[in-house]
Amino acid sequence: MSGHVAPKSLYYSIFGALMVLTAVTVGVAFINLGALNFPVAISIAVLKATLVILFFMHAKYSSRLTKLVIGGAFFFLFLLLTLTLTDYMSRGWHTSPRGTTTAGQLQRTDAPNGGVAPVGGHVEPPSPVQEGQVEGH
Amino acid sequence: MPNGHSIAAHAGDLGHGHDPGHGHDAHAHAHHPALQHHFETLGQQHEASTLGMWIFLVTEVMFFGGLFAAYSLYRIWYPVAWAEGSLELDIMLGGINTIVLIGSSVTMAMAVRSAQTGYRKATINWLLVTMALGLTFLVIKFFEYKHKWDLNHIPGANFQFEGPHAPHVEIFLSLYFAMTGLHALHMLIGFGILSTIAWMAYKNRFSPEWYTPVEMAGLYWHFVDIVWIFLFPLLYLVDRAHHFA
Numbered sequence: 001m002s003g004h005v006a007p008k009s010l011y012y013s014i015f016g017a018l019m020v021l022t023a024v025t026v027g028v029a030f031i032n033l034g035a036l037n038f039p040v041a042i043s044i045a046v047l048k049a050t051l052v053i054l055f056f057m058h059a060k061y062s063s064r065l066t067k068l069v070i071g072g073a074f075f076f077l078f079l080l081l082t083l084t085l086t087d088y089m090s091r092g093w094h095t096s097p098r099g100t101t102t103a104g105q106l107q108r109t110d111a112p113n114g115g116v117a118p119v120g121g122h123v124e125p126p127s128p129v130q131e132g133q134v135e136g137h
Numbered sequence: 138m139p140n141g142h143s144i145a146a147h148a149g150d151l152g153h154g155h156d157p158g159h160g161h162d163a164h165a166h167a168h169h170p171a172l173q174h175h176f177e178t179l180g181q182q183h184e185a186s187t188l189g190m191w192i193f194l195v196t197e198v199m200f201f202g203g204l205f206a207a208y209s210l211y212r213i214w215y216p217v218a219w220a221e222g223s224l225e226l227d228i229m230l231g232g233i234n235t236i237v238l239i240g241s242s243v244t245m246a247m248a249v250r251s252a253q254t255g256y257r258k259a260t261i262n263w264l265l266v267t268m269a270l271g272l273t274f275l276v277i278k279f280f281e282y283k284h285k286w287d288l289n290h291i292p293g294a295n296f297q298f299e300g301p302h303a304p305h306v307e308i309f310l311s312l313y314f315a316m317t318g319l320h321a322l323h324m325l326i327g328f329g330i331l332s333t334i335a336w337m338a339y340k341n342r343f344s345p346e347w348y349t350p351v352e353m354a355g356l357y358w359h360f361v362d363i364v365w366i367f368l369f370p371l372l373y374l375v376d377r378a379h380h381f382a
Binding site: 003005006008011012014015018019022025026029030031032033034037041042044045048049052053055056057058062063065066069070072073074076077080081084085088089 | 183184187188191192194195198199202203205206209210213214228232235236239240242243245246247250253254352355356359360362363366367369370371374376377378379
C-alpha cells in the first residue's frame with residue numbers, strides 16, 4: 001500500500017504554474033478591466049485551487065467516492081453563496097412596475113453615494129412621462 | 138477445481154511451516170502493526186482515513202464559506218469602502234506570504250512523497266522546511282497586524298480612519314481580521330500537527346506500507362493554503378485598477 005507516487009518534476013511544475021498564476025493575478029489587479037477584474041481574479045484563484053487539489057492533495061489519484069465528497073464540498077459552497085446572493089442582489093426588483101432595477105448600481109465601484117446601495121427595495125417611482133410612453137405602444 | 142486445490146495446498150503449507158507449534162501466532166503477527174482490527178487491509182484503512190479527512194475538510198469549506206458569504210454581501214453593498222479598505226493592506230507583504238505559503242505546500246507534497254518512498258530523513262527535513270515556511274508566514278502576518286494596530290485600524294472603540302466611508306471600511310477590516318485570523322489559527326494548528334508528524338517520522342513510525350498520518354496532515358496543510366489562495370485576491374487586490382483609473 002504505497003498509493004500513487006507522482007514524480008518530483010510534477011510537483012515542481014505545479015509550483016511553477018502556481019507562481020506564474022500568482023504573478024498574473026497581481027499584475028491584472030493593476031489593469032482596469034472594468035467589471036471583468038473580479039471574475040478574472042476569482043477564475044485564477046479557482047484554477048490555482050484546482051491544481052493544488054488535483055496534484056498536491058492527490059485528488060486525481062483518489063477513489064471515486066473521495067472525488068464525490070470533494071465535489072460535494074464545492075457544491076454546498078456554491079449553494080451557500082448563490083442562494084444567499086440571489087436574495088440580496090435581487091432586492092428591489094419586485095417593487096419596480098416594469099422590471100427596471102437598481103441592482104446594476106449595487107456592483108458599481110464609482111457609485112455617487114459612495115457605494116451605499118439602496119438595500120431594502122427602495123426604487124424610484126416611474127415618472128408619468130415614461131408611463132405614457134409604455135402605454136402608447 | 139484446480140484453483141481450490143492450489144489454495145488448499147497453500148493453506149497446508151502455512152499450517153505445516155517451519156514452526157508448527159507457533160503457526161497460529163505467526164499468522165496473527167503477519168499483519169502490519171499499524172493495521173487496525175476492523176480493516177481488512179492497509180489499503181482499505183488508508184482509503185477510510187482519506188475519506189474521513191475529506192469529509193472533515195468539507196465542514197471546513199463551509200466554515201470558511203460563511204465568512205466568504207458575509208464578505209460577498211458587504212462587498213456588494215459597500216464596493217467603494219471595500220476598495221478603500223483594500224488599499225490599506227500591503228500588497229507586497231501579502232504577495233510574499235502567498236509565495237511563502239504556496240512554497241510550503243510544495244515542501245509538504247515532497248514530505249508526503251518522501252514518506253511514500255520510504256526516505257525517513259527526507260520526510261523529516263521536508264516537514265521541518267514546511268514548518269519553517271509556515272512560521273515565516275505567521276511572522277509576516279504578525280507585522281501586518283502590528284502595523285494595523287499602530288494606525289488604530291483595529292475595528293472597535295478606538296477605530297480611526299480618514300475618509301467618508303470609515304464605518305464601512307471598518308466592516309471590511311472586521312472581515313479582514315476575522316478571515317485572516319481564522320486562517321492564521323488554522324496555520325498554528327497545522328504547525329502543531331506537523332510537529333507531531335515530524336516527531337513520529339523521527340521515531341521511525343512510517344514506511345511505504347503505512348504513511349497515512351503524513352498524507353492526512355498534508356491534506357490539512359494544503360487546505361489552509363487554498364483558503365489563502367482565495368483570501369489574497371479578495372482582500373488585497375480589490376478594485377485597485379478602478380481606484381487608480
